[in-house]
Amino acid sequence: MAISAAIGTPLETCLAQAVDANPALKDAAAVIAAVARSAVEISERIGRGALGGDLAAAGDHNSDGDVQKALDVIAHESVTAALRGAPVAEVASEEAEEVMRLNPDAPLAVAIDPLDGSSNIGVNMAVGMIFGIRPSIKDPANPLASFTTPGSTQVAAGFVTYGPATALILTLGEGTQSYVLDRAEGRFKLTSQAMSVPASAKEFAINASNVRHWDAPVKAYIEDCQRGTEGPRDKDYNMRWLASLVADIQRVLTRGGVFLYPSDARKNYARGRLRLLYEVAPVAMLVEQAGGAATDGQTRILDLVATGIHERAPLVCGSTEEVSCVATYYAGGKPDAGRSPLFGQRGLMRS
Ligand SMILES: O=P(O)(O)OC[C@H]1O[C@](O)(COP(=O)(O)O)[C@@H](O)[C@@H]1O
């Protein structure tokens, strides 16, 4: 349901309007309201910085082998407590090894990254939360059933960015909206009814320290971006990398660009770093709903099916021109955009 409410309308009112227009969204709206309440709590905690204790204090390891920081655990506890009061049967959280069972008869399942961008905890940089909401599939023989369907089965998805402003980026399956936390009132208010990713862009985001591990197509694509107007892309690119998926994607949703966390040759990185259910699939839905594209290099993310709740997937997403250009490199080609002959001549002229 596209949101037609005026800018500044509270989230709860926008959700109520969406439910009026499509009653099937009632349960998803209740889940989103619960997630938003938790986000307000976490935002306040983050806003206190070191005054609220050492949020970066190291604890145990999570299912992926990452060290859990204090804020990872605080966020997980806050959001799962909120979801207990919502129509949620199962939760797949980054910070829990197994699927958590909440309200067995409830209609929905939620995949959640309670705290995204953990390396930014404690240094006053943007972090966030990511979630994808799916139908709960009641299959006693398969405890993972709700999470082993394609990302296209998500009924809603969103993320929160705890940055200079706390923002909620949301899709209920038709368009992507943004909200900002009004700190004085402790609630989110609509700031964009329809985010739109420009089709072409001149910014790429990738952790360039991994260049020696990348696959040949990613290396070739980034090299050609770096060659700027002297290469086949014929435009000068800028690079941005915040090490916080939510913040990088909020930028891409706002002014375009491409984000890549590709597979690479490091141990355990054959499918990149990001997790399919609670990072990659929700982001893909948000980006597609804003007119962008999301693939694993070649295949549409929303067609991928997880086989385990912490499974990873490579992610290439953002402006359609860039995402399809990366796919061209993966398919063994080079972009021509009608430019190859000219580029050849210019290359000759410049040599
Ligand atoms: O440290 P790297 O390899 O650049 O990875 C950064 C990526 O890892 C993440 O922090 C992974 O998320 P978590 O912090 O939830 O584990 C992304 O937000 C970010 O894009």
Ligand SMILES: [Mg+2]
């Ligand atoms: Mg994350």
Ligand SMILES: [Mg+2]
């Ligand atoms: Mg996380």
